[in-house]
Amino acid sequence: MNIEHILKEHEKWAKDHKQGSQANLSGTSLFECDLRGRNLSGANFSNCDLTKTDLTNSLLIGANFSGSTLMGAKMAKCDLSNANFTDANLRGANLQTCNMSGTNFKSADLFGADLRQCTFDEDTNFKHANLSKSKMDDQAIAKVKEEPVTRNEESMPDETAIVGRDTGLPGDSGSRPGRLIPKGRGRTRKVDKEVVDDVLRPGEKPARVEVPPEPKKKKPKKRVKVK
Secondary structure (H helix, E strand, O other), X not given: OOHHHHHHHHHHHHHHOOOOOOOEOOOOEOXXXXXXXOEOOOOEOOOOEOOOOXXXXXXXXXXXXXXXXXOOOEOOOOEOOOOEOOOOEOOOOEOOOOEOOOOEOOOOEOOOOEOOOOEOOOOOEOOOOEOOOOEOOHHHHXXXXXXXXXXXXXXXXXXXXXXXXXXXXXXXXOOOOOEEEEOOOOOOXXXXXXXXXXXXXXXXXXXXXXXXXXXXXXXXXXXXXXX
């Protein structure tokens, strides 16, 4: 497969949809490829390996990245409007200064990704995305709070999960401070109706609050009969 030829034909197609042909690279490995400044709008990259690929300053309008691996990818200053990243792995990706109008990140893994200085609109979708330790400015935080996002428990220190933190996210009770519930220690106690994520500003660490142990039940003393 001649990747460069496919991409050049796609760029011809992307101009007016009359010349060239639309790229279908589904399932292809593009590991560490240099794709800077390309017009790849509408291309199919579903289930591709784009680990550490450089897509800086590229046009990716309506491109399909569903199920793809983009760990450590460089995607700053890209136009990602209406692109599809459903179930994609974007851990550690640089997405700074991207246009994310209408972009779909449903169930995507954005652990540690950089989302600062991006443009969002009402159709940008972060539903059930993992945004643990991602870098976000106030605009990104405001957008994320509109969606029920997911915190991957493995991102928390000492194998803990945050429960009931006052974040303003949907499902948060907002009536009490967050508590860190250790995993695998004793019985699991239900604190809220649902576990919700917290969104941290850059450099902010979650507060650690000790959970008081459950009181031990005293065993009844045996009565000794005196003859």
